[in-house]
Amino acid sequence: MKARVYVTLKNGVLDPQGRAIHHALEGLGFTGVEDVRAGKLIELSLKDGTSDEDIEAMCRKLLANTVIENFRIERIAA
């Protein structure tokens, strides 16, 4: 089984990379973009039976820095 962990910056945390991407898109002529926030996608291949609590603990202990980031876990069928 697999899980995807989406790590995103919390609201209110300035995102310099998102802002640079936004500027670059505008430079390419895409004028309809109002905001860009960059994040990470981490894909985990897991042994069957890995609990939600285990995945959440992985996120809290390492994958996300909860001072500045939120995370969302999505399980996907193999």
Place this chain on the structure above:
Amino acid sequence: MKSAVIVFPGSNCDRDLAVAIRDVTGEAPVMVWHRETELPEGIGLIGVPGGFSYGDYLRSGAMAARSPVMRAVADAAAHGVAVLGVCNGFQVLTEAGLLPGALMRNAGLNFVCRDVPLTVGTSQSAFTSCYEMGEAIRIPVAHHDGNYTADEETLDRLEGEGRVAFRYAEPVNGSARNIAGILNDAGNVLGMMPHPERMIEPAHGGADGRRLFEGLVDALA
């Protein structure tokens, strides 16, 4: 004064930090590999050096903060041992939860590598006792992720408790309230992005960093 410098895979300022500590304290620090689970006995200072531990993978300092030796560092810090984290070392200390907040990508997205003017925020710590509060000093930075971020409440608390040790005197990386270095609540852990170990003798272009180590000797030796 006995001391230790932690070495992670990808540390690159460990030798400079060790030389600075040796020059000022008269005793070479013990270099401690990140896999160690214990620190040498009787040390008064732990240096967490700059560099690119684990290639800055995931987040700067994230992997190093979870390495075995950091449990020993946290334990020593809780018992009052002075801990100095410089640059990547500062990132490691925030990731390890020994200091509040986080260090994000520089606001300008550029790697900033130059001498910067700093203002000393407090002389009431072992690290800053040889400076005057409000003194203007000059120390180099060299980082990509030095943009200090914390929630407003934390920033207010750091300022209110005199825990902002150093501030940039001009915009450098987008840091909240121009914070360049902060102390923990007990005052025995300092994290800072500028490199004091690169300014310890006139041949470096200045010696403003030397007094940080001299202050530690005064306080700890």
